[in-house]
Amino acid sequence: MELPIIETKGLTKRYGSLTAVDGLDLSIGKGEIFGLLGPNGAGKSTTILMLLGLTEPTAGQARVCGLDPSREPIPVKRKVGYLPDSVGFYNDLTALENLSYIARLNSLPDAEARNRAREMLREVGLEGAMHKKAGTFSRGMKQRLGLADVLIKQPEVIILDEPTLGIDPAGVRDFLDLIRNLNSRLGQTILLSSHHLHQVQEVCHRVGIFVGGRLLAAGSVETLAAQLFNADPYVVEVSLLQAPSTLAESLAGLPGVSEVVVRDQVAIVSGSEDITPALVRRLVAENAEVTGVQRRTYGLGEIYQQYFENNLKENIPHEKSSGLFQRSFAGLFKKR
Template identity: 35%
Template sequence: MTAIAIRTVNLSRDFGNVQAVDNLSLEVPRGIVFGFLGANGSGKTTTIRLLLGLLEPTSGRAKVLGFDTRLQANEIRRRTGALLEYPGLYERLSAEDNLEFYGRVWRLPTVRRRSRIKELLSNLGLWQRRHESVGSWSRGMKQKLAVARAMLHCPPLIFLDEPTNGLDPVAAAALRDDLQEMVAREGVTVFLTTHNLAEAEKLCHQIGVIRQGKLLAVGDPNELRAQAGGPRIEVVGRGFTSSLLNWLRSQPLVSSAAIQGDRLTITLCKQTSAAPLVSMLVRAGVEIEEVHKGSASLEEVFLTLMKTKTPSLP
């Protein structure tokens, strides 16, 4: 039986007339990176604050690492790390002194504290700059140090609230790579909120999509892609006609077909070989340059879910 890091049952939080989190029921297994996707204002940050016991739910309940968020919030916060909206760094201190301070707060023994600081800074490529004042660093370097702060006491679960928000593409990619390596090395569970689909696709084993406080879908990336339709064939070439399009749409294995410029996109009803369809296109006079077979992108899944009126939980 899979151990559960986070379990919520009908968790809700109102702010006056605004329902920030609406009957959220969710299970996050231990040992994975769970991505919580949603547009700005969808309830992602509020959910983290509820899970850390920083906010009281209006109704419903949640357990984190087996502890009740209402009754045992201090136990949860002792056993978790968190990077929320602000990095929580002292900019007049050096990187090493920042972690030294937090290590003392966590009451790490001296030998363990110093070895852990060196380990984290080395893994993040910051060890050679450990004596520099953090205030002189780039935002990307500060975010790396903030991740190290959240992981300093070796928590089994860390919460990262949009950790690459505001970073340039190069810095964001570097932080994602470092985070991916550290998660694999440390074996922790990560609850990651983001609206960056590339970030979710690269890092996450499972993904939940939230809109206006409601959970719309949850599953691994492949399961979510399947909700947006079957496998797809993209044909690049010339000779696509409306009569060919109508003929394709009449085929039993074809769910939909569309032409956009020199590209023909065919969505199939189920996994099947593309060869027979490609042969038929050639016989119909299509000049084919390229054929690609794949599935809906995570971006397409996300945009589809954002437009749906009702949740589509599996």
């Protein structure tokens, strides 16, 4: 069995009385895109700093590419590429000059440095802008240039900390496509830290839900949904022109159905198995005037909200982080 490329056990970081990261157990396999999801102040960036060997843990341990970042920070940095939320370049130098300089800092000879810089600019879609000064670049272009910077040393692991902050929607979509393509073609492990739920869901194979310095859960969206909503994992919503008076009783008699709620022109049927085929047959038999049948799926928004609410019920004393969550995520859970 292949060892995880990133692994932490009991990883903890305290600043005085504040626990920024609390007993983190995390395992990320080679070639995964893993999303570390949480509000501002949840401990994501502190975790990244410990993985990079840029801050010492108070307790616990981490292994990155088989190395201990606390004891072997330089070898870790040789294997890991890091893109912070705000990356800086020499504004008076062109994109190619910036990358060539960075390549030389990574011990590449001058000729190879320039060739590698050109190759990476092509990789991130900036070939046509390589002779433009970095100071003229938009935020999205700078993030692409930052990704090219990360790729210069051909790392085994790429860590991206809030990489889409301040980028317009089209730029975000292009950047996420770029990450997905790089992972698919090059097989690099990518750790993506973000508080944007839909972006994490779109690009990541697995997600870690981080609140108040604690990792509450980790897994694919499908796995987390099954764990949270296992009582009635299958919910089907039926739109009707008119609901027969006996419809609720009839549908409730179907095998696997646990609950039927009929309101106005909508019937919501919950069950322990996929009841859609049997449900449609019964609706036809009842001569119900159906205008739509849709199986409900649980997205990362519902999953995150559920874990957060469970976290509050357990009275975990992370009031500051809880407030940050409410401010960061309140708009995502409003009914549309």
